[in-house]
Amino acid sequence: MALYYFDSSSMVKLYVQEPGTEQVIRIAASSAANQIATSVLTRLEIRSALTRKLRRNEISRQDSELAMQLLENHWKSRFVRQPVSDLLLDHACILLEKHGLRAYDAVQLASCLAIQRTALASQTFVTFVCSDTLLCDAAAAEGLIATDPEDSTDTPL
Numbered sequence: 001m002a003l004y005y006f007d008s009s010s011m012v013k014l015y016v017q018e019p020g021t022e023q024v025i026r027i028a029a030s031s032a033a034n035q036i037a038t039s040v041l042t043r044l045e046i047r048s049a050l051t052r053k054l055r056r057n058e059i060s061r062q063d064s065e066l067a068m069q070l071l072e073n074h075w076k077s078r079f080v081r082q083p084v085s086d087l088l089l090d091h092a093c094i095l096l097e098k099h100g101l102r103a104y105d106a107v108q109l110a111s112c113l114a115i116q117r118t119a120l121a122s123q124t125f126v127t128f129v130c131s132d133t134l135l136c137d138a139a140a141a142e143g144l145i146a147t148d149p150e151d152s153t154d155t156p157l
Helices: 008-016 023-026 041-055 061-077 087-098 104-119 133-141
Strands: 003-006 035-040 079-082 126-129 145-147
Touching: 003 008, 003 023, 003 104, 008 023, 008 041, 008 061, 023 041, 023 087, 035 041, 035 104, 061 079, 079 104, 087 104, 087 133, 104 126, 104 133, 133 145
Parallel strands: 003 035, 003 126, 035 079, 126 145
Antiparallel strands: none
16 A cells, blocks of 8 residues: 655645646545545635635636535545644644645645654655655755646656
8 A cells, every 4th residue: 555645736726627637536535545645724725725716716616516525525534634733833843834835735744644653663765746846856956755736747656
């Protein structure tokens, strides 16, 4: 079983069709027996993205409601969720300044690094899945395997 960390830019692709959706679905498919981890903040970010897409008429109300219900079902049963703590936020502050990241991106990276530290005990490596070049570069600089699902030559399966 492989362990993948999805930031919001990649996880939203499970719920709306975007470039890279096929790669993300392939990684997350139950039959693939991959474990998916993310920050507890990802749920909020995805709901925000879905609401924004609805407001901009990029998705229908029906598709938005279906996507939100699917997200809630997955949230309860499918994802390993990294909680946010003061210590994690302190690390995110360091990463933010070190790599010039946005606040939530720094929290995503700090969350993935926390999961990586835990996973190393079982000699498991986390693949950071993200559709933001700056964040992927920061993850790689921090020693993570980083992949962009929009780049089909880059995504390990």
